[in-house]
Amino acid sequence: MxxxxxxxxxxxxxxxxxxxxxxxxxxxxxxxxxxxxxxxxxxxxxxxxxxxxxxxxxxxxxxxxxxxxxxxxxxxxxxNQEPMETTPEVGIFRQLLDQKQFERETTIKEAVKLLSSLTNYTSILLGPSRDYSRVKKIQLVPISERQAVFVLITDQGHVESRTITLPTNIDMTRMESIIKALDELLVGEYIGQVHEKLTESFEHQLHDFISYKEEIMYTMLQLLTQSLNQQNYILSGKSNILKQPEFNDLDKAYHLFNMIEADEIVKVIEADEDGHQLTVKIGQENEIKAMENCTLITVPYQISDHEFGKIAVLGPTRMEYRKIIPLLEQVARIMSDLYK
Missing domain, CATH: 1.10.10.10 (Winged helix-like DNA-binding domain superfamily/Winged helix DNA-binding domain)
Known part of the structure; x- marks a missing residue:
């Protein structure tokens, strides 16, 4: 004591x-x-x-x-025994997220970039799993007599689009009616369950479009594959930590930067067992040699009743804890508000 x-x-x-x-x-x-x-x-x-x-x-x-x-x-x-104070940087985040001039996904990217800029550390955000995103809207935007853009929008603000050429046996009017039927059928469904839902529905709700099944399934699977394969994390300021005097040693800097470049830092955050509370891992607590001179602070934010994302900052062990910990906690609250 x-x-x-x-x-x-x-x-x-x-x-x-x-x-x-x-x-x-x-x-x-x-x-x-x-x-x-x-x-x-x-x-x-x-x-x-x-x-x-x-x-x-x-x-x-x-x-x-x-x-x-x-x-x-x-x-x-x-x-942790001191009362948490609102830092001036929080106002900048609140202003960014209240502007409502961007789609949610763009706003989040700007917020992560802002966090790395304000802290001069590396910032990482783990977003929602694509499997648990729901279909919000499916629409068709004609761009010529035989071509259109097929758009899939999720409830998490993710937008995926694909330009399609209509098969010779489908005209634009018919295709638009197909898309309308898909929209009515799939809105609210989890992305990860769309393929199963489509397969079942061609025998029932989509029976009238059975002759177009191959074209519809191919296009939908292409969109879903693109959506599910999208990285569900954002990383900004990966070179910031190399500006710290601790990493003047080129060998240390090389191994740390390689670890960040290979996305190993994302796996460390994902593997954090204390996923619903703030964690501070200092030096060798990170269990990766390249991070033995680093601190990783991670805070969860709420995406839905059952899903949480994480926002983290990677810096030297000589980190400004009194500034970073309350800042991250308050940014996490703002991020949770963004999903309400």
Whole structure:
């Protein structure tokens, strides 16, 4: 159990190192207003914190830096015990999402890009599974006598389109009546169940169009394949983390960037077992060597009664926890509002 004074010293070391990326000595700490103690007292507390494993000495300086244990204590017992404050950045997100000038999917992409820009870290958003998206609208847009654009719109704001050439045995009027029947039949159905629904319906509701079954099924399957194969995540600012001084080491930077490029970070977020609450994984807690100098903060947001997405930020262990944690929590609430 740390004393109240040791907690103050640890907090000051972590926050000084976050700001400067330089090892922290007792002389620097003794000048801080919140540490109204002598340099000798601070040195003793630092020695105790080092013995307990909360801070450690670097090879290049006499100062100390937070250890993984020190960051964990800082997050769990200092940051999380403070009242959450609204950060100025939240207003920028709220303004973006309230504009209503974009489709939901475009708005979400802009929000993820904004998050990486404001934090200067890498931001990742896992969206809804395409299997659990529902058909909102099916329509046909004629572009010539024999060609039209077949459009599938989901309740999650995803739009998939395909240009089709009408078979010689179908005119545009007939095709439009087919699309109208499909729209009435499939609206509200899960994307993952459309193929089964179509197969059953040609014997009942779509019996009048049985002669066009092959053309209809082919076009619908093409659209569904495109929709289901779409990546359900957005990643922005993947090069931001490489600007951090921790990654001046080219070998570290290479392995981390490769991990991000290969989408391994997405698998880490997807595998997070605490899917319905904020998680902070620091350093080796991430269980991937390339991430041993990183922190990954993940927060869920609600898509529907039964489905959640996740929004995450990847940065150095020397992350601005007091800023990022409340920001992510508030952005997650805004994202949930977007799906209401």
């Amino acid at each position: 740390l004393t109240e004074r040791q907690i103050l010293v640890l907090k000051a070391i972590v926050e000084e190192f976050i700001q400067t990326a330089q090892p922290v000595g007792s002389r620097i700490l003794s000048k801080k207003e919140e540490l109204n103690f002598s340099a000798a007292t601070i040195r003793n507390d630092m020695a105790d914190l080092e013995d307990l494993g909360f801070i450690e000495k670097t090879h290049t300086s006499s100062g100390r830096v937070p250890s993984q244990k020190g960051y964990r204590y800082y997050v769990d017992f200092i940051v």
